[in-house]
């Protein structure tokens with residue numbers, strides 16, 4: 420055995436020790452979280468952390484190695500803290516999402532809108548943002564629970580998600596003397612959430628933002644991850660900011676007023692998440708009426724999105740798996756001239772990226788959900804439109820694939836391969 424092999428074996432043994440030590444550390448952190456939660460003790464204990472670092476620094480003699488080791492230890496301590504925060508904040512219906520700005524709770528429960536006063540800090544000036552298509556009672560119910568509510572109703576959808584929509588919010592905030600300690604709360608679909616979130620990110624360089632998503636797409640997808648943005652100069656999301664909310668409230672009862680087609684397009688996003696990351700969730704959607712167990716499906720899909728977002732808040736790595744169906748989907752969306760909804764385009768976009776057996780399974784499910792699986796567009800035209808997508812690379816297009824349920828992966832695809840996949844992927 421040569422030197423390289425011996426050193427690698429040593430590394431393997433050290434990694435095994437590290438894994439076991441890490442598991443022990445996190446299990447102990449969980450016990451501490453429980454203890455602190457029961458007694459109301461704060462998670463962050465700076466004095467204890469400083470002592471731990473000092474004690475352990477003495478264990479490593481080499482000064483350069485010591486600095487590197489301390490970086491590793493600080494990382495482990497940050498993970499322990501995050502676990503403690505999560506366990507402290509999580510209940511049966513609330514997920515905790517770690518973020519650059521400190522993390523936030525996402526509560527998923529029927530009737531949760533009535534708990535807004537307890538879940539959000541609303542005892543101040545609150546800009547309540549909604550749009551003309553959202554039943555007015557939802558924003559009114561939220562406003563009732565605010566100290567000083569100011570409600571703005573934007574134009575529906577993309578018309579409101581614009582610079583002029585955001586400008587309207589800022590002028591109302593100016594008119595009502597909003598300061599850095601006031602906040603913004605969205606009550607609406609992804610369009611309202613993106614506009615209100617962006618307005619909050621910019622107002623006085625950032626004020627608190629709360630979100631009450633009211634479409635299934637916004638509840639399942641736009642509610643976490645911290646992306647906000649506007650469509651400017653006709654380009655979707657061309658201006659935006661990462662501005663995570665302070666808290667999110669998801670009330671599936673608000674979906675009762677949503678037209679069936681909008682409900683189905685939201686379900687396409689849950690299916691997408693299941694196909695790339697969770698085969699069991701896919702089976703759960705297939706079994707029975709998915710809308711009857713929407714809370715369970717939402718919580719599960721949000722846990723997957725949370726894991727991807729926490730690992731990659733800035734969308735530079737694993738979070739890209741959530742672009743499954745979007746390469747072809749964007750091509751279809753560009754050519755359909757608004758006739759198809761985004762989720763419908765994603766449904767069509769997923770099929771060519773699956774291996775045949777999974778595609779057959781997905782086709783049956785999408786049809787049952789009322790989503791399209793047939794498309795008359797020419798594959799060549801779809802590829803040309805998809806090539807305008809921002810995910811284009813030197814060798815072709817970066818895309819996400821799934822050969823079996825729950826196991827999505829990214830790789831580059833040439834325009835020719837994409838065209839032939841579309842030819843076989845759709846019922847034509």
Ligand SMILES: NC(=O)c1ccc[n+]([C@@H]2O[C@H](COP(=O)([O-])OP(=O)(O)OC[C@H]3O[C@@H](n4cnc5c(N)ncnc54)[C@H](O)[C@@H]3O)[C@@H](O)[C@H]2O)c1
Pocket residue numbers: 550551552553554575576577580607608609610611613633634635636637640641642643644645646647648655656673674675676677678681
């Ligand atoms: N920030 C993110 O991470 C993220 C993720 C996905 C999508 N988005 C964005 O979200 C937008 C699309 O969001 P959307 O699909 O929710 O559409 P939307 O916000 O445009 O809403 C669609 C329609 O449904 C109406 N509506 C909303 N809630 C309703 C309810 N409960 N009952 C009846 N009608 C209701 C709206 O008034 C609107 O007419 C896009 O701009 C997209 O870019 C953002």
